[in-house]
Amino acid sequence: MDARAYILHVKPWRDTSVLLEVFCRERGRLRVAARGVKGKRRSPIAGLLQAFIPLHLQLNASRDYLYLQDAEALAPGWPLSPDIALCALYCNELLLRLLPEQDSHPQLFDDYERSLQLLALSQGDDSVIANCLRQFEWALLSELGYGIALDCDEQGEPVRAGQCYRVDADIGIIGSAPVAGGFSGDDLLAFADHNWPANPTEAKRLLRLLLAAHLGSEPLHTRELWRARQVLKQLADEPAGA
Known part of the structure; x- marks a missing residue:
């Protein structure tokens, strides 16, 4: 084989x-x-x-x-710095947690390989890295049947700019009234066009909400490692005796 x-x-x-x-x-x-x-x-x-x-x-x-x-x-390994390698390991962990065994997904494989290439070429640019991760998260959710429509609500009504909506990972887009923790229609329409950089903070929050519904209660190890790494960096940057 x-x-x-x-x-x-x-x-x-x-x-x-x-x-x-x-x-x-x-x-x-x-x-x-x-x-x-x-x-x-x-x-x-x-x-x-x-x-x-x-x-x-x-x-x-x-x-x-x-x-x-x-x-x-088939080729040399992708050259990834420690921080970017941790982002790539995050993609690996998502695949390990969500992808069933012996379930063929050639398009997702291509998306994963493209993500490694983009990360390797990112030169540490945070906006490029964030956009790459959002693209991969969305590709993974969509390929496994967990994606939701972002341009219409659960009633089939089009999402409208200037409105606020609640997002449910199982139901989709709900309501068009102000709600705590909601998402703006402008952002949802941008994300429906895969324009994740339109609002990187909200894009990250949306994808985390959708992923959380399928990852279960166990935290992602790569997220914990990333937080610990950032803390260590901050401590290393503090002046001596601070």
């Missing part, structure tokens, strides 16, 4: 092996056992088994597992 794939997560398994969570273009998310990739006599492919490297995998199926037979890099 051949597969074009990216590795989402690596977990130690037995003495010389690991379990890989991989995202394959034609086969979706798979769990694959890679034997003999740890220790002094590890396989030469061990160095390829990491995130953000486009791979061609050869897999063998057994009764209990898919086993990795061989791996080849």
Whole structure:
């Protein structure tokens, strides 16, 4: 079995092996056992088994597992700084949490690969990074059937600029009266056209609301790591003795 794939997560398994969570273009998310990739006599492919490297995998199926037979890099790994790599790992975590196993989503695979490319080219520009993440979050929700119409309400009435609306992840756009925590019709219409930079703060709030309905109560580890990293940066920037 051949597969074009990216590795989402690596977990130690037995003495010389690991379990890989991989995202394959034609086969979706798979769990694959890679034997003999740890220790002094590890396989030469061990160095390829990491995130953000486009791979061609050869897999063998057994009764209990898919086993990795061989791996080849299709291109060098995407060059990501530590902060941007954490953003890419956030995309990985969303896929791990929301994408069912062995559920093919070739378009989502292409969206993921495009996101890695945009992140690699972002040069640390916060607006570019934020827009990339919003695009991927929306693509993921839409591909899995969790997206909602942003240009009309639950009654089929068009969303109007200048009005305020409530958003429900299961129902969609509700109401057209001022409500605490609501979204403006102007922003919703912009987001319906995938214009996430129109209001980055509200775009982030909307996508978090929609994702939260499907992620469950367990927090995302990458979000916690990001917050901790920002705190450490602030402490490092404080003058000595402050």
